[in-house]
Amino acid sequence: MKQSHLYTKTRKTLPSGEVAKNAQLLIKAGYIHKELAGVYAFLPLGIRVMNKIEDLIRSHMDKIGGQEILLSSLQDPELWKKNNRWDDDDVDIWFKDRDERIGFAWSHEEPMISMIEHHVSSYKDLPVYVYQFQNKFRNEPRAKSGLLRGREFIMKDLYSFTKNQDELDEFYRKITDAYKEIFNVAGIGDQTYYTFASGGAFTEFSHEFQTLSDAGEDTIYIDRDKKIAINEEVYSKEIVKELGLDEKKLEKVKSIETGNIFKFGTGYSEKLNLKYKDADGKDQFVYLGSYGIGLSRLMATVVEVLSDDGGIVWPESISPFQVHLIELTEGLGEDLYQKLLDNNIEVLYDDRQIGAGEKFNDADLIGIPWRLVVSEKTDGKVEIKNRSEKSAQLITKDEAIKKFI
């Protein structure tokens, strides 16, 4: 894409009250636009990152047998009443329409169970793993963390329907590995801890994926060697012992919850009456689990954790483009731009007629991992630099193309 065609520009001014680093950088670089507190639009660069994150998560969910669907945002209060999750006293983040005959989805367990009833009746139909990328609406009172805590955000939520505890446990292990791989590929694997958290009424623990960051709202106790953490909310001497950890080795740190996985067992199925017939024709309750990753929160976490003074630093996996091609003399990049496109390399081509300093500053702010510069000085060759390194190399155009194929 030619940067002269991209309608968004980098910005120096910020909306009033925007204190979160992730939102500040993403707004300045032209990825997002603030609409309301905790409500952001995705601009052309931003939607490219979101699509990359979506594709990354989708490929891992498909690999473990997930089937993609899309439930609605408008929800039936009757489904939630059955499970005691409609009243504001029970769930305090509902957006409801004026007459309270419609709820706006903050989660999807209840409608998911209602839908699955029409397609699952026998043990032969199980297990089933269903997921979606869906808007969630949460009337958060404290929406000051940019994309980390939005009142509207896109989430991947997967629900597992299994015949028994063993099948649930087996899938839980599989999706744990899938989540670890997703955070690795997204560049925050080293900073992300498998964390023991509250299991609510259903199970001893749920598990969170917590990424170390001062911008986080969570506090966890981490064991850096074992790469395990305990959320403050369940932290106790007994649990430290139960997990075989040494209290003295644990560090108390701030972190961002980038993922969470949860076993419900048969709790929800009993309340909502989701059953299947086993091989003997006997009714059994279905075992449930739910597994979430917020896409925009993941995007914000990467910005919080990997950025530097110059701006954003994307990992290659979720960068809006593979390459940022900058020409310092009008028209000099055109030839290489076409060759990159011909080889299906995603390239943002800065063909604007502005100074070199402004171009380099914008490139650092936007954060594409590889920068290519062509100018009269590069003499038919091209200067290549990684976003996180200081020094550049001069290589031929063919070498540049080969690098990104």
Added chain:
Amino acid sequence: MKQSHLYTKTRKTLPSGEVAKNAQLLIKAGYIHKELAGVYAFLPLGIRVMNKIEDLIRSHMDKIGGQEILLSSLQDPELWKKNNRWDDDDVDIWFKDRDERIGFAWSHEEPMISMIEHHVSSYKDLPVYVYQFQNKFRNEPRAKSGLLRGREFIMKDLYSFTKNQDELDEFYRKITDAYKEIFNVAGIGDQTYYTFASGGAFTEFSHEFQTLSDAGEDTIYIDRDKKIAINEEVYSKEIVKELGLDEKKLEKVKSIETGNIFKFGTGYSEKLNLKYKDADGKDQFVYLGSYGIGLSRLMATVVEVLSDDGGIVWPESISPFQVHLIELTEGLGEDLYQKLLDNNIEVLYDDRQIGAGEKFNDADLIGIPWRLVVSEKTDGKVEIKNRSEKSAQLITKDEAIKKFI
């Protein structure tokens, strides 16, 4: 995909009160699930069709210079009040949160204009064409037409920002051609009429793309030869004459509005104060247009118009799979299935252990355009049949693969 893995099944029973043919067929075939009146979830087959439609529209919007973004569903009432479109007296389909401090998007002109102000200031920044695939919420009192009139639905809406009337007119012609091409590729081009409709306060006419169908809620007067129509809402002898049509040749028919395009001129810009500086440094109002296609309505229209007694008949462009491979003897389709996958051909492989009649009925209901059957009778070859034809041919497996590459 193996059909034994697909968790949805074809259904014989329908939700009570579901009278629309499109919803009946799509529910029976396992494409959608009804959540509430006018609110549907998309199941694995359904989301594949939606994604095809999205890709089809996206490629045509990109071709005419569109840039994709994603605005939020939560909206700021202040923006809408400025344009007199917040009060229920002015717009009667708003979903609003209980305290009326949040609106749920039924359209996006106002937030789109507010966002664009941050990126457009000079004549050099224009024209800009921005589009999105976004959920719309409309509190429709009469939601009985299945996916044709949902209370929640995904729409492609594009907004054009141009310097003057000529630039607006030029883009209007381009997107008119793009829309015609989209409806052609989606298989309903022959039945879809470019229709003169009300222009509201802004312009003499807007234009709708109306697809002939008794399921439609609109009434239009069509000239079959000239492929032009007039919406009943603006029909008069004067307009017939103005358009150079012959009243006697016009037929009054029912139709579905599958697309609409609209020139606002400077009407909205004046109310919302969207200006740019021209080459002389003088302030000018931006010229606006908006252009919509409802994705689920398009899906429903194709079902209404092209289905037959056996079920749905998808055009190749938006079918969930290219090929429906059916084996009548266990394991006999496996080899061809793998070869089709190896050649990146999208195939639904019916490997279920049920009777041939049930498989054929399901295949007709699901409506994939090409059916391949392997059995002991086909003797190493494969029987190929088009969904809309009665007779089948016997061809070799290699021929079958070549046909779909």
